[in-house]
Amino acid sequence: MQTQLRETAAELAAVLWREHTVYRERGGGVVIRGEHVRRWISLAPTGGKDQALVRAGRILDGGTTAPARLEVVVDLAAGTAELAAVCRRLLAEVAADAAPSAAGTARPARTGRAGRSVRPGRRRHTGFGSWVVLVCVAGAVAFWAYTAFGGAR
Incomplete structure (x- = not known):
């Protein structure tokens, strides 16, 4: 099963991404990292014959991997094209989950009076509280000053 996973992962990596890294996990699975797209895919044995657990996730800043966001059991006998279609769907869903947080950070800063930068959601003046x-x-x-310095004589 280990050899089959490794071969399938190598074929799948070549179909999914031009630039990739394939390596073995401690648990017996295989990971495909696409650094340029900041995503990863993992193939792990499930215990069933010719089946694998496919997980997908993001690669965070600094190169660490985030926990898997999605996972699905696939039949390895189905072929590389069908497996690639499943992986593309998982990767698209992972990218869609990550899009709102990335869009929030890429927003340009607004400018206030005199062209100074103002952060959205921030007030400049001291509040009532x-x-x-x-x-x-x-x-x-x-x-304290009144009682300490002779105000009540």
Whole structure:
């Protein structure tokens, strides 16, 4: 099964990505990493004859892999083309899951008065709650000064 997974992974990697790395996992599976697309696919034995558990996930900044987002059991006898179609569907779903977080960081900064950059969702002025805290602290200091320096003689 190990040899079959390795051969299938090598064929699949060549179909999916031009640039890829194929390596063996500790658990007996095989991982295909596509660094340029920041995705990975794993093929692991399931215990069934000619079946494999296919998992897909993202590659994070710094090269670490995020946990698998999706997984499906496939029949290895189906052929490389069918297996590649399943993997492409999983990779598309992983990319769709990651798209909202990537789109939020790529947004350009707005500019406020005088062309200064303003972060979205941030207010520049001191809020009402902060003023209440400042007044209470000032009142406590004034009360302490009044009682400590002879205000009640």
